[in-house]
Amino acid sequence: MALDSGTTSNRCILFNHKGEIVSVAQRPFTQIYPQPGWVEHDANEIWATQLSVAVEAMQKINCTAKQIKAIGITNQRETTIVWDKHTGEPIYNAIVWQCRRSAEYCDMLKEKGLTELFKEKTGLLLDAYFSATKLHWILENVEGAREKAEKGDLLFGTVDTWLIWKLTKGKVHATDYSNASRTLMFNIHTLKWDDDILEILDIPLSMLPEVQPSSYIYGEADNEFLGSSIPIAGVAGDQQSALFGQNCFHEGDVKNTYGTGGFLLMNTGKKPVQSKNGLVTTIAWGIGDEITYALEGSVFVAGAAIQWLRDEMRLIDSSDDSEYMANKVPDTNGCYVVPAFTGLGAPYWDPYARGTIVGITRGVNKYHIIRATLQSLALQANDVIRAMEKDSGIELSQLRVDGGASANNLLCQMQSDFSLAPVIRPKCVETTAMGAAYLAGLASGYWQSLEEISKNYQIDMTFNSQMNLDERRAEIHNWHKAVKRSLRFAIDD
Ligand SMILES: Nc1ncnc2c1ncn2[C@@H]1O[C@H](COP(=O)(O)OP(=O)(O)O)[C@@H](O)[C@H]1O
């Protein structure tokens, strides 16, 4: 059983031994936007919907808890929850990874010259995206929070930790290495919460969960919830879980997920690679006492640009239509769309960038704009790939893709054209849930080895580069000109 707790919905997927999906249930939950740039979730609603989809997935196929070998949890990362250890009640809404409320505090830390210290210890950037400054905000702004935290009455967790705590009825307060490595408090070299960082941010160690391997028996989901108890045996952040589900087990293996945002990860093996090109270093997973590291490039807007074409611009009726409409024209007619709606993430990291459409001439029509928007997903990913190649010294040999927009054949073709490597789409694109299921299945003996798991991987389609190289060079050159025009747009120089 994989519990996939995403940013907008919770899902439960049941897999069989061949890695095939046997049941799915999904339920969205409320997105709370208290102010521009702020995003919250109700942690109790996350728990309630997650539990309800687990029950529903079982009911759909008349499955009992005894037939489930283990539970794997995978989750939206960085999202920060603080709750009272005695009552189990969250003291504030979950502050979501997208929330920018701690941006000014991050700027203040940067001004103090702390960027390198954080990067060196955690592999991350001083950005509001990661958990630590969200947690700091709660301690500073929720009445009574600091006193309670100092007395040891409060617990912190990302969504995985919250779900484990709820499922075990408060017996286990833990997270895994991959989630810990997204908090900006975890030292990815010593594999411990970092004392210096906790002191700088004034965060009590007693709030933080124990950090365990990603494939590990954390405890048992209480028999009250699913009929009888089931071991929780795998935990990983959703992007690392997708890397695992894509079978990217070897150094140099790369996957890209085209969901709302785009998340490209490269397995860099047993050592962390520090980025000089705008990526972050993260832990992919820990199995036994072995840690696997990854380089990651997070693109804030990918499939969301297609949603924008549909919901705001009303140029398409459904996301699927983007392929048909973009195929009505052979190219973008010199037009480029940079979907920097919330600034730009990797590799530019410019919170002040804004969306831009450039190169418009009299002949540019809606199909060109649709095509240019779709193309921007591939071009953004290509920028991350080139940064990754520079940082790791490894040339991309193939790219495994998943996420909602990977269903778009034209997008996959464009990705291969720009990135000059085969793009591989597996038959099962539920790689996030699959990764968690595999991690849990390995710890509980359902699967014996990575080799056994690899036999389940099936390719749906492979896309090979077809574009003329001069044309490709010109497209990438023009794209970079367009990106330059979007940078720092929201502030006056
Ligand atoms: N055929 C398609 N072409 C382009 N984009 C698509 C297509 N199908 C879905 N999408 C986009 O994929 C995203 C949903 O993917 P999903 O993996 O479910 O996202 P998330 O897990 O982030 O919620 C949406 O932004 C949607 O616009």
Ligand SMILES: O=P(O)(O)OC[C@H](O)CO
């Ligand atoms: O829930 P998703 O799929 O949008 O993923 C969110 C990421 O984990 C944020 O880092």
